[in-house]
Amino acid sequence: MHGDFRLGNLLAVGERITAVIDWEIWSLADPRIDAGWFLTNCDPRYLSSRHPLLSGVTPAPAQLASIYSRELGRDVPDLEWFQALACFKSVATWSLIVKHNRRRSSPRTDLGGDGGGVARFCWREAEN
Secondary structure: OOOOOOHHHEEEEOOEEEEEOOOOOOOOOOOHHHHHHHHHHHOHHHHHHHOHHHOOOOOOHHHHHHHHHHHHOOOOOOHHHHHHHHHHHHHHHHHHHHHHHHHOOOOOHHHOOHHHHHHHHHHHHHHO
């Protein structure tokens, strides 16, 4: 398992992915953890809120999950649970980033509220 499998850790030439980078937190684990993380981080609603220039670039998570299952050649059960886990991990990570930023003598203003955006996105997903 990669541990941070997302668009920002893929290198590509045109439409062809040529490398996956940033392997420092790899482990032996359920590959659905990476799938849930990827699906959550590629969600157009989440992605466009963080990176407006990427609005409309990725398909909906359900469509990506369908492509993943088709390419894998079998159903992938419980992906929604792994997406929820990804949301939990994302909120926990951003909470620590914001907390440590606030303790700095000169906090970065660009890190003050983004964690809240992640939390709001995940909360909306949990309600659906």
